[in-house]
Amino acid sequence: MSEYKAFRVELADKIAVVTINRPEKVNAMNADFWTEIIDIFRWVDATDEVRAVVLTGEGKHFSSGIDLMLLAQVSSKLGKDVARNALTLRQTILTLQGSFNAVDNCRKPVLAAIQGYCIGGAIDLISACDMRYSTPDAQFSIKEIDMGMAADVGTLQRLPRLIGDGMMRELAYTGRTIDGTEAQTIGLVNRTFADKTALLDGVMEIAREIASKSPVAVRGTKEMIRYMRDHRVDDGLEYIATWNASMLQSEDMRIAMTAHMTKQKPEFAD
Amino acid sequence: MSEYKAFRVELADKIAVVTINRPEKVNAMNADFWTEIIDIFRWVDATDEVRAVVLTGEGKHFSSGIDLMLLAQVSSKLGKDVARNALTLRQTILTLQGSFNAVDNCRKPVLAAIQGYCIGGAIDLISACDMRYSTPDAQFSIKEIDMGMAADVGTLQRLPRLIGDGMMRELAYTGRTIDGTEAQTIGLVNRTFADKTALLDGVMEIAREIASKSPVAVRGTKEMIRYMRDHRVDDGLEYIATWNASMLQSEDMRIAMTAHMTKQKPEFAD
Amino acid sequence: MSEYKAFRVELADKIAVVTINRPEKVNAMNADFWTEIIDIFRWVDATDEVRAVVLTGEGKHFSSGIDLMLLAQVSSKLGKDVARNALTLRQTILTLQGSFNAVDNCRKPVLAAIQGYCIGGAIDLISACDMRYSTPDAQFSIKEIDMGMAADVGTLQRLPRLIGDGMMRELAYTGRTIDGTEAQTIGLVNRTFADKTALLDGVMEIAREIASKSPVAVRGTKEMIRYMRDHRVDDGLEYIATWNASMLQSEDMRIAMTAHMTKQKPEFAD
């Protein structure tokens, strides 16, 4: 666990708390943000002790999205030939996407705790998390439309899997801001908590519950849900059969069964 | 913009209002309807000035679905050989589907404003729109089941992407009528407005909001959401990167950025 | 219609009522259960008179899921070589999946009526049904996580198609119990009924409604919705055109049309 410029990372009770830490810039996503997040989630994946992740923002707001300075920098690198510019832009977008793919592909559950602004790139980010929780007055907006562009680091790609198609289109075409209460109604967040303190407490409790389960079972469960997002039911059934062919030979099942019989709380190895 | 028999089409404030105009027949979809709708949406696509479409029905009802005369005509063309009849029917269905594909594939957002009856083929039609809004007492029914057939011009194909699977099946198997309020609860419509006047006002306002955005951004956003309906997340990410490789070289981004800095309303070319 | 050990099967009014009948074991799914369910649904498919199925549990609870004895038996068959054990386990899982695939692939609609516990394997089972209805105090839990395993007979494969992704993950990672009321809110059940009697009455009424429709139309409708779960919209449109190429040559359409004209209730052959 290294030091980061755009984040603060803490590990306790098998839960990694990853906090975007640029409150003076409304947690805007600068160059450091985009590279450090990859390192952080690589560490999460490689560290057996981490069983769940809570992702949040320091201060009053979750995040205002991509730092406009960064966008300006990208533009400044372009030259005369449209085709070569296109190749450069395409690679830049793929690279930025890679930062949020690191969240999406993380083998441990990632819970987002959202207060205040959650705008533009921040929607792309939370779309890559497993679950989302917020305060009732959190403010969500697919702001990219007001930047004259289609969202390209995950919102338009992942959000249609999370909320209904009709509302998805309205929010994406208009950039309308919704609050946490409406976000819960449309399924964007699972639950709202009264304020930031209650939010963090509530999300940590869910994370601890997850951390108490068999890591083999949680990892398999996440893998399957991820797989089903883009595969057929018959393929999914075959895939879990192949996956569980080894996983059902695990110690954890014996431990779980014994705990069940003896009505005790099971303890699983990392 | 030509004259139409089954529709009335108006263009104002960059919004095309397309009104099904056979109120004396409860806006039933006759032969004119099915061919004219293709011409209308071809015109919408080709006319840069049109930035959004509002689709509605003249009179008390949105539409009672396919004209039964038309169905009877199809039957009357069949001959003795089951196989050749099947080839004819298959082509007829594909042709009818083409009329609503023209709505679905339209490059500008299409907003349906629904009052009164929205039955049978009308559900197929609104399933091909981007968003749906209605009065609370609008009446929706997948009436095809009562015609002894499975819906084949879009309801069974597109509606499962819009509402939950369980309710989808109940409505399709039973043909049960639901009102606008229940339609909102299950995600079929985004919002209800008190009566027809409020409905049209409300939908026009959303359409104007969309029309004020960058046409390049809106078109890219619609293309992506359409794409995600049937593709994988990883394919979607690659596709938007390729798409935005040219679109991020747009004037509109510079205009949007300047407007953002100067806190002025941006003006985008068609 | 044979005698079964784990089930009771009745046929009346064109509706097959399939009741899990081990109330003394909280309707736990034993070896008989897994084989008999295949025979029952083969019979349902082959019996033209059956037009809809109601699936329920005898006694206070729907089902507590897989019988732990059965799980223990599977373990006891394993030998020394991990690879050969894996091949055995993989086949065992595929076989168990086959039992619920029989429900999913049934050509007639299957309505689950759920009271009391619906836990672990019972969630896998109801995920394979067309629609789900429950009492408000029914209790649903993806219990597999507490057995140290990822659910592999359908929950993780089919449930993400039924409820939102965010809530899906929370329930699957934590095993949290939800009641019928919350189940309705997230779309897991279509409706709740005050108590078991009202539930059975209500579900039977929906089933009878379905049974009164054209069997050709119902079967085509189910086939299409099943197909759309895993296919593209354009493929779906082509498939229904091919399907209806023969089905629109049905007597049922003529019967439906005549009934519609004469305002009488149509009577369709099985």
Place this chain on the structure above:
Amino acid sequence: MSEYKAFRVELADKIAVVTINRPEKVNAMNADFWTEIIDIFRWVDATDEVRAVVLTGEGKHFSSGIDLMLLAQVSSKLGKDVARNALTLRQTILTLQGSFNAVDNCRKPVLAAIQGYCIGGAIDLISACDMRYSTPDAQFSIKEIDMGMAADVGTLQRLPRLIGDGMMRELAYTGRTIDGTEAQTIGLVNRTFADKTALLDGVMEIAREIASKSPVAVRGTKEMIRYMRDHRVDDGLEYIATWNASMLQSEDMRIAMTAHMTKQKPEFAD
């Protein structure tokens, strides 16, 4: 059957012979070519009497590909904004692709007879045909690479389904010219005939053989092979079962069976 500027179309013995007819321009594909080909194949589809199509080029060469004048025209329409240019170019490409999709989607088999040059756009064209036959000294080249572009009207999309991946890449990266003999070795053409006369005779004979079969059977066969190009084996099996559900009720099967019994040549209706 109308008059065409870029083509000559003849119908005899139930076979439509479609000849590219600009020999003085090496049958280069001009604006007329791209629109007329759509009309021709629409006519082919709609004309029951046509049971097979032979596609060939007037004079010494099959075709030298797209007319460079046309390419220049496309360029001249571009304006200042890269994004709007991109949208225009994208639509232009989709429109050009539509011309060859008309060949690919034609419900009757299309046999290409190729002599002399078959270059650039001509490869895109023959890739959309069912079968290809040539003289031994025909010359094939994926010339787009030498125009500074990736082939976008079908070669790179359809040819990888016709020839091996390794040779596909060599020919596409280098633009190397191969003759008819090598084309046969790699599977691009089915057979070579000594000279243009023998080629036309040979291809007509194959076309006549096809025209003598049941049109219902030929159409189903083509539909299935087209379907399998992009679908799974299990989906293909289900699709043919649905297709043949009506087609096996055809008169043609009875006619074929009777002919088989009586050892006579069957005669099928168009």
Place this chain on the structure above:
Amino acid sequence: MSEYKAFRVELADKIAVVTINRPEKVNAMNADFWTEIIDIFRWVDATDEVRAVVLTGEGKHFSSGIDLMLLAQVSSKLGKDVARNALTLRQTILTLQGSFNAVDNCRKPVLAAIQGYCIGGAIDLISACDMRYSTPDAQFSIKEIDMGMAADVGTLQRLPRLIGDGMMRELAYTGRTIDGTEAQTIGLVNRTFADKTALLDGVMEIAREIASKSPVAVRGTKEMIRYMRDHRVDDGLEYIATWNASMLQSEDMRIAMTAHMTKQKPEFAD
């Protein structure tokens, strides 16, 4: 290993030899054939001792395809309603397909040894085998086209994966007979052997070679190749990683490694 009416089945040296045994009827596929083949391959799958299968025909010919009596019987079951006939036919086709799916899904390699006629349904059958070998004068024909129908039990679905698209279409549209030598040229058979005796000897030798390998490795290899027929490369890479997660913990790898070091022939458990 039971007695069969349409087959003779022998097991020796870990190889099951399955012989179609109706030489007096040119091994035409009657009702017994279609049901017994399922039982046989179920036995093959369940019998660890069987490591490879050789499929051949008694007498001068491999098989003349489906028994016309059977086709006639299917027709005789049809009634008046086209739709209900279609449902019946669809189920019949799916059932017949199931017989060859049993071959395709068999977990052990199946080698077809083909002499004489291999016509109609026999092409469907060998398309479901792993490899095909023949005499030079064997005769192959997609005869369904001459029965007035599109082949629906596997030829049109599986053969396009085995031979080039261009030749596939020619053979399917014309029903042209090709001999073993041409079949080898187009990749339909792997190799030809001078006569029936040499053929059986040669195929048995290949089968014995396969039977000497690790059953775990052969089964995984077959599973992967089957999987790749219908899945993406990235999915395939992930699937084999999941599969080998257990299989690389096998005894067989240690045995193979030791044999490799000591230059001895390895002996693997069934």
Place this chain on the structure above:
Amino acid sequence: MSEYKAFRVELADKIAVVTINRPEKVNAMNADFWTEIIDIFRWVDATDEVRAVVLTGEGKHFSSGIDLMLLAQVSSKLGKDVARNALTLRQTILTLQGSFNAVDNCRKPVLAAIQGYCIGGAIDLISACDMRYSTPDAQFSIKEIDMGMAADVGTLQRLPRLIGDGMMRELAYTGRTIDGTEAQTIGLVNRTFADKTALLDGVMEIAREIASKSPVAVRGTKEMIRYMRDHRVDDGLEYIATWNASMLQSEDMRIAMTAHMTKQKPEFAD
């Protein structure tokens, strides 16, 4: 361009020659090999000057595949719990696959020049290249079957796209060695050259030809062929239209056109 332990890398005439450089170990793939190959291809991708890659082996042989020491190391890391071992093995396989994915995903064409042994992992490697060329006496074998395992770093996933299904299975089940001449017949290599010197000369000449083309055109062409390996024809057509929306605005097209008119050799920027 750094120094490597397992490779020698040279750049001249815009072609990178990548030579596996452990001739004393028959170019077996050790730990250095698997990590360095990723760095090399990252450098290839990032270096505009490189327009094509030639991949070859130092000494008499191309490569004998994975170093058995490496396999042994993997085994030594495993612990007691089968499930946790499985998770470790799965990640190890995914990591090794990543090394060859770097070759497959390289944006410049990669040409393999193969002499002597090309065995086991070496087949996985060349399956990830664009084209393969060899001497007539090169020796190819899918050796994994003799190690008691299914090939998991690319052979079973990519080779079925390169050679026919029937021969694929024979070679994978038996591990039979084929020489360069047979490899050409089945499409595994594009061409054979008499000996190693002629091979390198010949492959370099093809590489130089590719390097003389527009890099924008070559990159688009490779992207499209890669895309078509796993996507539908209609998706491919839409993707190239989106891709070329920017690429057809390239300078290279103007340069190519001018060169074509003036009959001069075009010079394209990197």
